[in-house]
Each structure stands twice: as structure tokens, then as C-alpha cells.
Amino acid sequence: xxxxxxxxxxxxxxxxxxxxRLKVEDKxxxxxxxxxxxxxYYKKQVRIALRNCEIILPESxxxxxxxxxxxxxxxxxxxxxxxxxxxxxxxxxxxxxxxxGFPAGRKWLEAFKYDADQKYIICNxxxxxxxxxxxxxxxxxxxxxxLEGMAIAGxxxxxxxxxxxxxxxxxxxxxxxxxxxxxxxxYGVLGNNIFGTDFSFDIxxxxxxxxxxxxxxxxxxxxxxxxxxxxxxxxxxxxHRGLWQKPTVINNVETLANIPVIFQRGAKWFRGIGTEKxxxxxxxxxxxxxxxxxxxxxxxxxSLREIVFDIGGGVADGKAAKAVxxxxxxxxxxxxELFDTPVxxxxxxxxGSIMGSGGMVVMxxxxxxxxxxxxxxxxxxxxxxxxxxxxxxxxxRMLELLEKITGGNGEEEDIARMESLAVTISxxxxxxxxxxxxxxxxxxxxxxxxxxxAHIRDKTCPAGHCQALLEYYITEDCIGCTKCARSCPxxxxxxxxxxxxxxxxDACIKCGNCMEVCPVGAVxxx
Amino acid sequence: MExxxxxxxxxxxxxxxxxxxxxNRDRPGVLMPVLQEAQGKFGFLPExxxxxxxxxxxxxxxxxxxxxxxxxxxxxxxxxxHNISVCLGTACxxxxxxxxxxxxxxxxxxxxxxTTPDLKFSITPTRCIGACGLAPVVNIDDDIHGKLKxxxxxGIIDKxx
Numbered sequence: 001x002x003x004x005x006x007x008x009x010x011x012x013x014x015x016x017x018x019x020x021r022l023k024v025e026d027k028x029x030x031x032x033x034x035x036x037x038x039x040x041y042y043k044k045q046v047r048i049a050l051r052n053c054e055i056i057l058p059e060s061x062x063x064x065x066x067x068x069x070x071x072x073x074x075x076x077x078x079x080x081x082x083x084x085x086x087x088x089x090x091x092x093x094x095x096x097x098x099x100x101g102f103p104a105g106r107k108w109l110e111a112f113k114y115d116a117d118q119k120y121i122i123c124n125x126x127x128x129x130x131x132x133x134x135x136x137x138x139x140x141x142x143x144x145x146x147l148e149g150m151a152i153a154g155x156x157x158x159x160x161x162x163x164x165x166x167x168x169x170x171x172x173x174x175x176x177x178x179x180x181x182x183x184x185x186x187y188g189v190l191g192n193n194i195f196g197t198d199f200s201f202d203i204x205x206x207x208x209x210x211x212x213x214x215x216x217x218x219x220x221x222x223x224x225x226x227x228x229x230x231x232x233x234x235x236x237x238x239x240h241r242g243l244w245q246k247p248t249v250i251n252n253v254e255t256l257a258n259i260p261v262i263f264q265r266g267a268k269w270f271r272g273i274g275t276e277k278x279x280x281x282x283x284x285x286x287x288x289x290x291x292x293x294x295x296x297x298x299x300x301x302x303s304l305r306e307i308v309f310d311i312g313g314g315v316a317d318g319k320a321a322k323a324v325x326x327x328x329x330x331x332x333x334x335x336x337e338l339f340d341t342p343v344x345x346x347x348x349x350x351x352g353s354i355m356g357s358g359g360m361v362v363m364x365x366x367x368x369x370x371x372x373x374x375x376x377x378x379x380x381x382x383x384x385x386x387x388x389x390x391x392x393x394x395x396x397r398m399l400e401l402l403e404k405i406t407g408g409n410g411e412e413e414d415i416a417r418m419e420s421l422a423v424t425i426s427x428x429x430x431x432x433x434x435x436x437x438x439x440x441x442x443x444x445x446x447x448x449x450x451x452x453x454a455h456i457r458d459k460t461c462p463a464g465h466c467q468a469l470l471e472y473y474i475t476e477d478c479i480g481c482t483k484c485a486r487s488c489p490x491x492x493x494x495x496x497x498x499x500x501x502x503x504x505x506d507a508c509i510k511c512g513n514c515m516e517v518c519p520v521g522a523v524x525x526x
Numbered sequence: 527m528e529x530x531x532x533x534x535x536x537x538x539x540x541x542x543x544x545x546x547x548x549x550n551r552d553r554p555g556v557l558m559p560v561l562q563e564a565q566g567k568f569g570f571l572p573e574x575x576x577x578x579x580x581x582x583x584x585x586x587x588x589x590x591x592x593x594x595x596x597x598x599x600x601x602x603x604x605x606x607x608h609n610i611s612v613c614l615g616t617a618c619x620x621x622x623x624x625x626x627x628x629x630x631x632x633x634x635x636x637x638x639x640x641t642t643p644d645l646k647f648s649i650t651p652t653r654c655i656g657a658c659g660l661a662p663v664v665n666i667d668d669d670i671h672g673k674l675k676x677x678x679x680x681g682i683i684d685k686x687x
Contacts (some may be wrong), residue, residue: 097564130615168562168599169655171668206555207562209597227556228596244554287617287658294659325616359658361616376618385596406667 002188004074005089007065008489014066015389018056028055034068046313047274047297048281049097049134049257053141058176061183064144070189072263073148077155077197085156085263086112092267093279094259098124098215099250099327099356101278101345104259110239113159119159120243121150122250124220125166125173127495128212129328130379132359134283135253137295139166139173141240143180143259147190147203149256152263154201157249165220170211177205212329212383216431217242217250219385230385252357254283274300280345288325288361292318296360298343305339308362319364322463323447327356329376329383330436332443333369352443354436366387368465370447370455376440385434391434394425398441399473408468410456415445470525471505472514484514484523531572539567542568543575547582557585557593557687561600570604606641606648608686610634611665618662626662627651629679648687 021034029038035055036042044175047053056063064070076324077086090105123146127135138146166174181203184190184337190317192200200309206224213219214229221243223229248481258280262270271279278300285306287293291313300306304324308314315321323333326343332353334341341347345355363372377399384390398421422438422498454462461469474484480498485491493507495501503514517521533540546563560583564575571594580587581595594600612627627649631637632662634647641648657663659671664682 127656128653130619130654131617131658132654133658136656169653206558209562210556210653211597223558224555226557226593228593230596285658287661288620293617293661328616355588359616361620363620367620372620375616 004073004078005364007070007074010065011068011071014062018063018066021128022055024146028168030063036192040439041294041311044243045297046281046299047143047256048261049138049210049283050141050295051261051299052145053137053295056142058141058143059179061144061180061187065144068264069260070145070148072190072260073151073155074195076152077195077199077262082112082156082158085152088263088267089156089259090357090452092270094262094270095275095278095345096252097254097258097282097357099354101355103319104251104255107239107249108153110237111159111249111329114240116247118161118244118246119157120246120248121153121157121159121162122224122243123150123162123164123256124215124217124250124252125164125170126208126215126220127167127170127253127357128215128383129357129359131287131325131361132285132328132357134285134295134358135290136170137174138253138283139170140176143173143176143422144184145257145260146177146253147180147184149251149259149508150203151190151194151201152259153249153256154249155199157247159247159249160200160202162201163206164203165206165208165224166215168207173184174205174207181205183472184508189331192286195197211385211433212379213433219431220262221248223276228385230387233430237420241500251413252359252455275344277340277346282343282358283353283359283408284343284360286312286360286362288319289315289317289319289364289367290362295357300344301342302440303340303342304334307360308339309342312362315362315364317364319366322367323360323363323369325361325372325440325511326359327354327365327436327439328359329379330354330439331356331359332439333363333372333447335447352439352446354439366460366463366465368406368463369444369451369465370402370461371406371465373440373444374406377402377437380433380437383455384437388429388434389429390425390428391437393422394428395434395437397421398425398438403439405455406461406466406468408455408459408466412456414456415452440489464525467510467525472499472503472508472510473511473524473526474503474514475522476500477519477520479520479522483517483519487513487517489513496510531574536568540575540578543567544578544582547579551583556583557581561590565600573602590599600686603641604645605650606613606645608646608667609648609650609665610683611636611650611655612650613655613657613663615658615660615661615667617654617658621661623662624667625676626664626674626679627667627678629676630664632681633680633683649684 028035086108094104095101148483211229214223216231218232219229274280281297285298288298321336323335325333348355351513380395381399384391422442426435478500485493638649638651664671
């Protein structure tokens with residue numbers, strides 16, 4: 001059976017072994033008493049949720065314990081009442097890292113106060129935003145921090161059963177979690193009578209099956225119950241009637257990974273990081289056209305510029321930055337002029353985007369904003385569950401309008417049509433997916449209206465991306481080899497041997513053959 | 527294309543599957559794990575297997591069909607021997623995943639979501655697999671191929687023939 005002494009003993013034995021291994025690997029250093037990863041990429045970061053990732057071996061519970069793992073859980077079981085735990089969470093003001101930013105402590109309080117024979121904790125690991133992989137990295141790199149966070153939450157609200165709903169697209173995360181749960185039970189930090197107390201807590205894994213909407217809390221619960229994952233009409237709070245109509249708290253992976261540290265170091269310490277309204281740090285997946293892509297954890301309130309330029313090294317291939325997309329299909333595109341915006345829940349909402357789960361896709365001058373909006377709408381159309389008509393039909397109509405515009409057939413009225421549809425979709429949908437589905441369109445319309453107008457009025461794509469609006473053109477680099485003329489299926493290229501060739505753009509079907517066969521790269525799109 | 531499923535030929539697997547249902551029948555919300563087990567075992571959800579689940583768990587076939595069609599990972603046609611998942615997440619998209627997918631379709635002569643008639647390859651368009659640092663990414667079975675260029679595609683697929 002696990003006890004606090006035994007935990008200390010395991011820690012004392014495991015720590016020197018861990019230090020020894022890290023010394024050999026030489027990729028870490030000690031900063032302010034914490035082991036951190038070496039290198040410029042990590043210098044400006046403050047890693048709390050990712051504190052152990054790439055440092056400890058994810059398969060080893062001893063290494064997690066070596067860095068104070070499970071000590072918070074052990075201590076609170078003896079020294080704190082569930083009410084104290086809830087109060088500490090409220091004091092820390094940790095806000096949900098899944099996107100909406102609802103204070104975790106308030107969720108806990110609601111579930112704590114509600115009397116029931118059975119309560120549940122759910123870890124939402126259905127990370128579906130394209131371009132975001134923070135949760136995956138935590139589950140794969142430090143699964144025990146999530147398990148400990150869940151057990152703490154369970155003790156706080158009086159739940160003895162937890163579920164982790166994880167995407168089936170993350171097979172390694174599933175494997176690591178299974179192994180971690182097994183180990184934690186063997187060590188007596190999960191299962192029956194944890195640390196010899198009368199608190200018992202078990203965790204079961206449930207796999208998703210490729211439905212984005214299941215990241216929404218009520219849809220997720222429907223899915224665990226074995227039904228179609230469609231959001232519920234929100235008559236009751238999840239904290240009162242959630243999974244199988246029992247009080248339930250759903251927290252996101254990153255939120256849970258923060259919890260053990262908050263209890264080790266105190267709510268006050270946590271509030272000292274980040275901003276007043278958004279304490280702590282946030283993990284971002286910095287991807288797209290950035291030089292150094294990867295996971296970045298910074299205090300809330302850090303500016304986009306610092307993240308993209310100081311940490312990410314700016315845009316790759318010497319191109320100019322154009323925008324950053326945050327919040328996935330629910331978020332918006334933030335133009336480079338607003339890169340000094342501090343990243344926290346309020347500031348991002350103010351400029352028409354959202355924090356979201358933390359995807360940050362950098363775009364350069366060759367990315368067409370109308371096409372990006374089209375890409376996200378296509379996603380929302382596919383993933384709309386079909387329950388609310390404005391979302392099911394509205395997103396489809398909106399996508400058709402965007403396809404019409406990128407296809408070169410846009411009309412002046414289409415912009416007004418989309419703006420009107422956007423209001424209908426967001427006010428007429430039950431869940432976050434529908435309510436936020438128009439955001440990629442409204443934010444790009446707001447900041448990049450001139451691009452829409454160029455597509456519609458001038459029939460050009462300023463970024464040079466939309467195929468239908470581009471023409472193939474042969475530059476003076478042409479050596480007159482005649483390869484293009486011979487490969488053209490509609491014979492619209494003329495020219496003599498060893499002389500520059502010309503494409504008849506009216507007859508051209510834009511198959512791209514000429515560009516492919518040209519030995520000197522003289523065929524371009526413009 | 528029609529793909530037939532022979533219960534007799536798959537007798538052993540079906541028997542193992544029955545045992546799985548039996549061991550898990552009391553778990554609340556068991557339908558999803560059962561469908562996932564079936565898909566894992568048989569590679570797809572054959573009609574006779576769905577009927578078996580319906581009778582065994584006393585869940586109407588219509589309900590099972592409703593759940594199975596809701597989630598994109600469940601399929602009613604078999605996957606090929608090698609499954610090619612093309613990530614269509616945002617990071618991959620801005621780095622040219624569309625062109626990579628078009629090239630794979632061209633090389634195999636089937637559309638995304640299809641299986642080659644010889645049951646050798648399937649193409650599955652996939653949501654973000656969280657390997658955004660390697661964009662654009664294609665998974666063939668369990669191998670990750672990252673930072674792909676259109677020119678590389680044919681050579682990579684040929685390795686699996």
C-alpha cells in the first residue's frame with residue numbers, strides 16, 4: 001500500500017537515477033531550481049503543463065514521482081478537506097484550457113455542492129482542432145500528471161470514477177495512458193483506498209471514433225454513453241446532471257496537467273504568473289509557415305509577436321508574415337498589424353478570435369485568406385452533427401458562397417449574404433461548434449475584406465493561390481524547347497523552336513502540364 | 527464495389543468477438559467499444575456482425591447503424607492491406623496537403639476514401655493527427671512520412687507494393 005513515507009522513499013531512490021540519465025543525455029539544465037530543456041527555443045518559455053515533457057520517461061512512474069509526482073495528491077488526502085481543495089482551485093482562478101476559459105474551480109464547486117450517490121470526472125482528450133497537438137504531447141509525454149489531476153478533482157467533488165475520452169487518432173497516447181493507469185494502480189495511487197485512505201478513484205479509457213463535435217462536453221457524454229455524439233439541449237448544468245444524468249466535471253488535458261503543480265506550490269504562486277484575469281501559462285502549437293515549429297508554453301499575456309518572432313524565429317523562406325490563425329475552426333485570423341496583442345482569453349475575443357485549445361497557425365503572403373476561410377468552413381460542414389438546422393444548412397450555404405468566390409464567380413452581394421448567414425448560424429445553434437463556425441469568415445471579412453473584394457471585383461487572387469483566378473504564363477526564361485507545346489492537351493501553346501512560347505489563355509484549361517514538363521521553370525502562375 | 531463477408535471463413539474471429547461482447551456486456555455505454563473491437567478485428571463492420579451485435583446486446587439494428595454512420599472511423603467497406611491516411615489539418619493544408627492527396631489519388635487511380643480493387647491500398651482522408659511540425663504528413667499503416675513533396679509520393683507508395 002502506498003503511504004507518504006513510501007512515496008518519499010521512491011522519490012529519493014529515483015531522483016539520483018533521473019539526474020544521472022539527464023546528465024548523460026545533456027539536453028537539460030537547471031533554472032530556478034527546476035529542470036528545464038536547454039536551448040534558445042525554451043529560454044523564453046515557462047513550462048508548467050509541459051514541465052515534465054521530454055524530461056522524464058513517460059513510461060516510468062518512478063521518474064514522475066522523482067519530480068514530486070503524486071505528492072500533491074498524497075498530501076491533500078491527509079491535510080485538506082474536499083472543500084479546501086475546491087476553494088484552492090477557485091483561488092487559483094485556473095481557467096479551462098480547452099478553449100472557453102471557464103474557471104475550473106467554479107465547475108468543481110457546483111458539482112461539490114450537488115448531492116448525489118455517484119459523480120464523475122471526465123478528462124476531455126478529444127483534441128480535434130486542426131493544427132493543435134498540445135494535449136497529445138502531454139498525454140504521450142507526461143500521462144501521470146493528467147491522472148493525478150483527475151484524482152485530485154475526484155477527491156474534491158466526491159467522485160470515485162473517471163473517464164478519459166481520447167481520440168482514436170492518437171494511438172500512442174492511448175498506449176501510454178493504458179500503461180500509466182496500470183502502473184498507478186499497482187503503486188496504489190489510483191484504485192481502491194488510495195494512500196491507505198477511504199478515498200477510491202478509478203479511471204477508464206474511452207476512445208473516440210472520429211467525430212470532431214465530441215469535443216463538446218455534452219456530445220462527449222452522449223458518446224461515452226454509447227450514442228451518436230450529438231450535443232444536448234442545455235437545460236441542466238453538466239455539474240448537476242452530466243454523464244448518465246449524474247453530476248460530472250469535464251476538464252481538458254492541459255487544465256488537469258496544471259492541477260498537481262498548483263497544489264504543490266499554492267494558488268498564490270500560480271496567480272503570480274500570467275495576467276490578473278487569466279493566470280498561469282498556455283501551451284500553443286506554433287505551426288504553419290514559421291521557422292521553428294513546435295510547442296510553446298508562455299505566461300498568459302505574452303504578445304503574438306514574441307511567440308511568432310522571438311520564439312518561433314519568424315516566417316520561413318524569407319517571406320513576410322500575414323496572419324496567425326488561432327482557435328481552429330472556431331477562431332479567427334489575426335493580421336500582422338495586431339501582433340502586439342497580448343494572448344489571453346479577453347484580448348483575443350476582443351479582436352474577433354478566440355484562445356481556443358491553442359493551435360497557432362502562421363500564414364505568409366502566399367496564403368489566401370478567402371481560401372483559408374473556405375478550408376475551415378469545409379471542416380465545419382463535414383463535422384456539423386446535423387442537429388441544428390442553422391448549423392447544418394447554414395454552413396453549407398456559406399461554403400457554397402466561398403467556393404463561388406474562390407472559383408471566380410463571386411458577386412458583389414455575396415459578402416452581405418455571408419454576413420447575414422453568419423449571424424443566423426451563430427445565434428441559432430445549440431453548441432459551440434455552430435455558434436463559432438462563422439468566425440473564420442467574419443474575422444477574415446473584417447481584416448482582409450480587400451482580398452474578398454479583389455476576388456469578386458477584379459477576379460484575381462492577391463496571394464496567388466486560387467487556381468481558378470490564375471493564369472499560366474511563360475516568362476522570357478523560355479528556351480523554346482517545345483516540350484510544353486507538345487504536352488498541351490488542348491494545343492493552346494504556340495511558338496517556334498528556340499523562341500519564346502506563348503499560352504493562349506482563353507483556350508487554356510489550366511491542367512498544369514506545361515509547368516510540370518518545363519525544364520527551366522519558365523512557366524509560372526500569375 | 528461489393529465486398530462480401532464470409533462468416534464461416536472467419537469463424538474463429540467471430541467466436542473471439544462473441545467472447546469480447548460477453549465479457550463487456552455489463553459495461554455501461556458498451557456499444558462504442560464493441561463496434562471499435564469489431565472494426566479492429568474484421569477491418570470493417572460487416573453486416574452479419576452488426577446483426578450479431580444487435581441480437582446479443584438487444585440493441586435495435588437501426589440504433590447501431592445510427593451510431594456507426596455518425597462516426598467517421600467506422601466503415602462498411604474493407605480497408606486495403608495498406609492504409610494511407612492523408613492528414614488534412616490546417617498546418618498540412620497550408621503546406622500543400624491538397625496536392626499530396628491529389629498525387630496519391632493519381633498514383634493509385636482511386637479517390638480519397640476508396641480502396642483499390644486488389645484490396646492492396648486504401649486512402650483515408652484524416653483529421654489533424656497532431657504531427658503539425660512535420661507537415662505535410664501522410665501515415666501509411668503505422669509509418670509516419672513527414673515533410674513530403676509531391677515528387678516523393680510515387681517512390682514511397684512503391685515501397686509498399
